[in-house]
Amino acid sequence: MVAETVEPTTAAPYIAGDEAVLRVENLTKHFVKKRLGRPTTAVKAVSDVSFDLAPGETLGLVGESGCGKTTLSRLILRLIEPTSGRVIVEGKDVTRLSKRQLREFRQRVQVVFQDPYASLDPRQRVAASVAEPLTNSKLSSDEKLRIVHETLERMGLQRAQARLFPHQFSGGQRQRIGIARALSVTPKVLLLDEPVSALDVSIQAQVLKLLQELRDEYRLSYILISHDLSVVRHVSDRVMVMYLGRVVEMAPKEELYTAPRHPYTASLLSAAPVPDPDVERTRERIQLLGDPPNPASPPPGCAFHRRCFQAELVAQKLGDSEVTVLEDGRRVPRTCAEKQPVLVTQDATKHWSACHFPLSREAVATVTA
Ligand SMILES: Nc1ncnc2c1ncn2[C@@H]1O[C@H](COP(=O)(O)OP(=O)(O)OP(=O)(O)O)[C@@H](O)[C@H]1O
Ligand code: SF4
Ligand SMILES: [Mg+2]
Known part of the structure; x- marks a missing residue:
């Protein structure tokens, strides 16, 4: 993506x-x-x-x-x-x-x-x-x-x-x-x-x-x-x-429903049932890993980094020095594991998201159709 x-x-x-x-x-x-x-x-x-x-x-x-x-x-x-x-x-x-x-x-x-x-x-x-x-x-x-x-x-x-x-x-x-x-x-x-x-x-x-x-x-x-x-x-x-x-x-x-930028939103939409049975049968789903973390001890960096599919995909393109390896062996960008993203907008569509590597429209089209 x-x-x-x-x-x-x-x-x-x-x-x-x-x-x-x-x-x-x-x-x-x-x-x-x-x-x-x-x-x-x-x-x-x-x-x-x-x-x-x-x-x-x-x-x-x-x-x-x-x-x-x-x-x-x-x-x-x-x-x-x-x-x-x-x-x-x-x-x-x-x-x-x-x-x-x-x-x-x-x-x-x-x-x-x-x-x-x-x-x-x-x-x-x-x-x-x-x-x-x-x-x-x-x-x-x-x-x-x-x-x-x-x-x-x-x-x-x-x-x-x-x-x-x-x-x-x-x-x-x-x-x-x-x-x-x-x-x-x-x-x-x-x-x-x-x-x-x-x-x-x-x-x-x-x-x-x-x-x-x-x-x-x-x-x-x-x-x-x-x-x-x-x-x-x-x-x-x-x-x-x-x-x-x-x-x-x-x-x-x-x-938000057709072009989510945050991987968490894309995961929520992907998990929700779609009324059209043909689409429901054939579409690709994003897996939301595990449960949300304990709000008394949120993880450092982006609170979503241990569950995020996008972080793993981005990490595949990064060198070892830019990657953090999690306890379960999955690799995510160091930025995601260490730096909390802030809510920003990237255009004039009033669309805001808090992610270091927001999704593109093309990437989303395949999973939230
Ligand atoms: N009075 C309280 N004292 C301590 N923790 C609380 C209190 N009220 C809520 N919490 C905690 O704050 C967090 C947010 O709870 P909240 O009820 O706002 O969630 P929610 O999004 O409405 O969840 P749900 O979808 O299940 O209704 C939870 O971890 C909850 O346990
Ligand atoms: S900042 Fe990184 S871990 Fe957080 S949602 Fe974006 S890609 Fe995923
Ligand atoms: Mg509630």
Whole structure:
């Protein structure tokens, strides 16, 4: 596989400028484990993540289990404090808000979780669940009930169902209630953490369609976390790929799916099933070696170097002095084993990747068709 030779430029991967509804700057969360009251190891769950979100945009967020997706969304929601970095919502730094300001901020950024049953209190009637984000508002009970009824109706439910309990609904209906609750405060940003993965495939399609309609109707911005790459491709405008707490690639969706530059992205795409059975049978697959490393002790250099097919291919063309031999005998470029790549862009397509030897379009065409 051939590496591209365009000179890269480094800067944060921002596209929305002053329009940005959300801007994340160098966000980092290291969970420090303590033993006998003393800090021992730090789990580097999120490291130096920067991106922004335009009004009405959907940013897909993908990566293997444990790469930091949920931690990133909890940081954005200010459910946990960052180790460093900032979160800017509609121009305001929400990492420095007073309690009152934090309550207002929570009306602007809402979340929909994976499991609609776990996220709804089984002892609470639907009306109370949907009205929960309105608790601190100055609205009267009648006004709150009106909002609950209107929001439920927009979700395709009936206002009379507000009196029922969560167990009286199907999974798809419960997820609609979860979305209604998030929307009751008219937010600008919705964080969708695996919003359809607990649902049947046919219901998934309905809920995704509803989310797209709501986004366009209210000009909402979404961050969509999903393990299902076809869901992300279907719904997103841009896609961000995380590996071991860091962003390794970010690009407009079609660009990312058809011409990934980072070998990790290419491996994820290659592992995902393709709907066309002929293509599925005949295509070449990239093997993703082993499991992700422990985020408490990430490997030096590029965190992906022990699993990377591209590193091995590049090493074949290098002399011994430029190569590091791994414990299992595989050879990778010394640069990959020693130097951490930074996120750079190589052209004006808003395509960013963090790899010393990014893939060329031609190389990728054979494995991600
Ligand atoms: N409160 C915590 N204390 C210590 N470590 C944590 C905590 N929360 C998350 N982690 C660790 O941080 C890393 C990232 O976890 P996170 O839940 O963000 O991953 P994820 O990408 O959402 O995974 P999944 O796809 O399985 O949901 C993991 O190694 C996890 O064990
Ligand atoms: S920097 Fe090296 S090890 Fe890391 S993804 Fe690129 S080629 Fe692979
Ligand atoms: Mg998660």
